[in-house]
Amino acid sequence: MTEKLSDTGRKTMLEPLLQNGWSLDETRDAISKEFVFADFVTAFGFMTRAAIWAEKWDHHPEWSNVYKTVNVTLTTHDVEGLSALDVKLARKMDQIAG
């Protein structure tokens, strides 16, 4: 079952993301990152790959796209805050964006 990140989880799993361009929105316990690509095709290609993982894991981002920029926000509505699923999807997105 999905649970909110523990204090230990935050230290070990969240901290590396925050040092890799993600920022914490404490008001709603979510993480966000802006990804900038070379062009629209690359940006939307990133979204397409991420979308497939999101659906596979049944955990979906809030995201927007303007040409070559994609803004992503991750949080877990079921626990009203960050869970391991957000960490997993954030890491996957970083990997895809490469």
Next chain:
Amino acid sequence: MTEKLSDTGRKTMLEPLLQNGWSLDETRDAISKEFVFADFVTAFGFMTRAAIWAEKWDHHPEWSNVYKTVNVTLTTHDVEGLSALDVKLARKMDQIAG
């Protein structure tokens, strides 16, 4: 060359869109619409099809997605307002969303 919609163009081309769920943001001369689908796969499928047309026509939307909802805003930066390209893409999106 892309030109801003004329008064006639607004009447003949924009009006039907406004009667089909699009709304006009007069402050920046843009049109917006919220599309709601059955699920994430259908919503992202819509985005994928629209993305290919957008790239083909070299005219890209500002859009966001949260699960089954897609919010789209169209405007033409080159003319600082609405052009026939926005009408063309809006119609295509309506057709795809079907």
